[in-house]
Amino acid sequence: MTFLIIGILLFLVSLGLSRSEEPARRFASTARSIGIAIAMVGIFTSCIIQIDAGHIGVKKLFGKVQKDVLSSGLHFINPLLEIEKMDVKTQNYTMSGVHDEGLKTGDDAIRVLTADGLEVTIDLSVLYHVITNDAPMLLQETGTDYEDKIVRPITRTRIRDNAVYYDAVALYSTKRDEFQQRIFKSIESDFKQRGLLLENLLVRNITLPQSVKATIEQKINAEQDAQKMQFVLQKEKQEAERKRVEAQGIADYQRIISESLTDRQLQYESIKAQLEIAKSQNAKVIIMGKGNTPVILDSKNQ
Structure with a gap:
């Protein structure tokens, strides 16, 4: 549009020079040619417009908005149109x-x-x-x-x-x-x-608000403490159950042993134990008494 205005002004100046006296009249033809050339360039550039990617062109003619829009790319338009570019990207x-x-x-x-x-x-x-x-x-x-x-x-x-x-x-x-x-x-x-x-x-x-934050934090801490205590109680219950099972096992073992032991079994176990003692380096003589308790003489005391 700027070139078009400049070209028109030069053309008008050339008309004025053509009516003036020499030597100014000689420049009228040159000024006319330059003015027409600049005006043509102005018309050409005003008719072509480029819309960048992600944009559209809204056309306005003498302040009135046109309903159709120009998409991205190169367009040939009316040189009197004013194009408002708008961003349509996110x-x-x-x-x-x-x-x-x-x-x-x-x-x-x-x-x-x-x-x-x-x-x-x-x-x-x-x-x-x-x-x-x-x-x-x-x-x-x-x-x-x-x-x-x-x-x-x-x-x-x-x-x-x-x-x-x-x-x-x-x-x-x-x-x-x-x-x-x-x-x-x-x-x-x-x-x-x-x-x-x-x-x-x-x-x-x-x-x-800060007061609400503090309340929420206290609630969270209380819930965490409750969960921790629940874990401790669960662990104690499991330990108590383990001890109960262990005690029951010991009791059952003792009951079975006591039921299976006889006098002959005890005498046999006693003889085995005395034989082991006799093999020891600390015992020299074993004297069997009339009772059930043997007398062991230690060789170190002889």
């Missing part, structure tokens, strides 16, 4: 409490009130993209700053609206997936009406 909008992690500087986490009246802080990432066929509507009704006008306010509002149905602890633990699916459905509907497609909604972190 975009990530993060709201985080960590400094410089989200798109806004500083703490940009979402603070919500739960059903039990506690304030919970949520870090969230929104994955979405512009719907190609709805891009002209989006540009006309919202503009190119749709992140600040649609993505951010709708997401934060829907999260606050749905968080009131959950207790803080449930939102942090058992109901987290359910909460994420619920806000996804509500945000998806709002986005689609405005020309955006919600791909995914990632609840990155849920931070509970």
Whole structure:
């Protein structure tokens, strides 16, 4: 467009020079030729436009948005058209409490009130993209700053609206997936009406109040202590059972032995023991008395 304007201006200047006196009239033909050449270059470059991959071109003619869009590639267009290039790739909008992690500087986490009246802080990432066929509507009704006008306010509002149905602890633990699916459905509907497609909604972190954290930690510690004590009691029961079985085995052994022993068996065992003593170097003579108890003379005392 710039070349076209310059060419037209040179052409007009050449017309003025043609009506002037010498020697300026001599440059009129040259200026006319240069002006026409530059205008032609301007027309040619204005008719050709390249759309990069992952982008589309929305056409505007004198401020009015056209319904059809240009896909990626090289296009020959009306030189009077103004092309607004829009990104249709997946975009990530993060709201985080960590400094410089989200798109806004500083703490940009979402603070919500739960059903039990506690304030919970949520870090969230929104994955979405512009719907190609709805891009002209989006540009006309919202503009190119749709992140600040649609993505951010709708997401934060829907999260606050749905968080009131959950207790803080449930939102942090058992109901987290359910909460994420619920806000996804509500945000998806709002986005689609405005020309955006919600791909995914990632609840990155849920931070509970410090008092609730302390209570949860105490509960976990108590449960761990109870499990530990249960293990100790189970171990003691197993040890008591082992000792009972061992005692029962000893008692059964003694009962069997006592039932099987006779006087002759005892006399035989006594003789075997005396023979072993007689073989010992410490005993010299064994004198059998009339009773059941032998008299052993030690050779060291002779």
